[in-house]
């Protein structure tokens with residue numbers, strides 16, 4: 001009999017066994033090798049000592065209930081590991097199943113977060129009680145890591161709530177529920193308000209239901225809502241994959257497809273067989289590249305970035321209490337909301353109190369919506385709004401310990417507003433600019449304390465976008481960097497750190513994506529195909545529609561400034577073939593983008609996007625201009641990846657995790673890749689394969705695809721990008 005090292009067996013005099021999940025080697029419990037051996041040992045013992053057992057309670061000695069699969073192991077799994085992974089998954093499920101069908105009541109006393117494997121243990125219990133603890137989350141988020149719940153999560157949610165609800169509420173979005181919402185959605189049966197209450201409720205269930213069993217183990221059980229053997233359900237079935245394809249826009253995400261297949265196929269067989277089907281689809285995902293990419297990005301990289309791998313050490317944290325937001329336009333209004341939401345007092349300054357009040361109105365709108373949807377209370381919304389003071393008067397900025405400037409994109413204006421406020425705010429206030437393109441070093445020249453000046457580049461819409469790009473100017477000090485980092489974390493956003501350069505990382509790289517898409521239109525490729533190529537590559541926004549949103553005149557302005565700067569420094573500007581298309585669109589056809597009512601698309605009176613402009617076909621399309629669809633997708637992906645490598649070479653980017661996270665969260669680089677440098681790492685054939693493909697693209701489409709020296713060296717040395 002194997003030994004249980006991560007689960008403590010505690011049996012009381014009444015015969016109730018509490019299985020305390022408590023991995024001695026980790027701060028959180030995971031489904032690692034030790035757990036698999038432990039759950040097997042526990043199941044063996046439970047079966048052997050069945051007669052002395054009155055009921056079983058799962059709970060944990062950690063802050064969280066159970067964290068889920070062991071991602072450190074999973075990320076290493078390759079196709080050669082398929083069989084052991086498949087067998088280990090089945091063996092673990094067999095143990096849970098033996099406890100579930102012991103004939104005794106089984107209760108999960110969920111004392112903290114139960115995500116993924118944690119919630120799967122809870123699902124293998126007859127009754128689920130969750131402690132209503134702040135920050136506690138419940139659900140099966142595997143899909144967000146390119147995986148599926150392989151611990152019985154698919155088979156059991158399908159039987160608990162029916163195929164449709166299991167897919168839509170739990171599996172396909174990977175929704176993480178608060179205990180309250182988990183109760184409302186039927187994921188748990190009841191809530192407890194203290195750890196004592198939690199265990200008391202678990203025991204009360206055992207006392208009241210000595211012969212309890214899972215609904216699906218009761219003879220005559222039927223899956224709620226029906227299965228494909230039901231003609232009505234079967235008639236709706238073809239819509240499932242069609243809807244999924246529409247949702248994914250053709251992007252290469254294997255997990256949702258496998259989840260759907262495991263759910264539907266598993267609903268047509270007995271429970272044991274459903275577990276085997278689930279394991280097969282799970283194994284395919286774990287041993288594939290996409291899960292590795294997504295685990296790397298959304299678990300390891302995100303953790304590295306948020307935990308401060310880039311924050312200078314040894315500098316004490318000083319939470320910001322009162323922030324000055326200069327400019328109450330689109331960005332300033334969003335920044336004010338995000339700061340107030342995090343409990344920071346905000347003085348929102350514009351040219352007049354009326355103009356600033358318009359910016360505050362944005363927060364009023366967001367608060368009203370959140371109250372309407374039950375996401376916050378009126379009280380909390382009122383408190384948030386009371387923290388924002390709109391003003392046109394510089395004197396009101398007294399006492400601010402941080403400044404975030406978001407006035408028009410103009411160096412002279414930015415210099416002027418900083419000069420106005422620098423002696424009014426606290427003498428050591430952190431000074432930040434939200435510029436998206438202007439060099440931070442130049443902007444810093446407008447203030448006396450240049451070491452305290454830094455770039456804090458938010459993304460639009462600020463309240464939804466999780467990323468902030470922090471830009472270090474030449475004179476920015478470590479203290480300012482640490483404080484800026486802490487401020488971004490204080491408002492619950494993810495900070496990446498880059499060095500100063502025109503367009504920094506995000507604005508420069510997204511420009512490559514857009515230029516490439518637009519260049520293809522110029523080559524005569526059908527514009528609808530260009531859009532489809534972007535969607536199928538996994539970009540959340542199609543390339544021409546994105547260009548329209550950003551306006552065609554903006555990249556022109558940036559390009560002209562960059563060109564001037566390059567030429568003034570004695571260099572030569574290399575034109576991108578996309579530029580000529582933009583010029584024609586603006587100058588010849590008067591189509592500057594969405595805000596101008598006409599761009600690559602047509603727009604209605606209300607600004608709603610219509611069809612692609614038919615003139616594109618007339619003026620650009622050539623019937624013989626077709627190129628392979630893969631080339632179209634890879635031109636966009638490679639254009640961004642190659643420019644990112646150049647930014648590493650230039651020292652603008654200093655962290656691989658920052659590049660990956662920044663590209664996904666900031667500029668919509670497809671999430672299945674794991675981020676822009678992970679895309680290079682994970683390309684078929686590794687970096688050498690990527691280099692070979694880049695050379696092919698360079699030979700066919702232009703020098704801009706020539707792999708930079710750093711990449712060639714890495715390929716020769718057999719290295720990948722790592723932090």
Ligand code: NAD
Nearest residue numbers: 327328329330331332350351406407408409434435436460
């Ligand atoms: P916006 O035009 O919506 O707002 C600018 C605001 O600044 C206006 O309300 C204006 O009245 C105010 N303003 C002008 N002069 C001022 C002064 N002397 N004192 C106080 N306020 C003054 O612009 P936006 O889109 O919010 O952009 C603001 C900044 O953020 C720019 O630097 C821009 O490059 C940057 N940015 C924009 C985006 C984006 O997607 N729009 C994204 C990231 C960064």
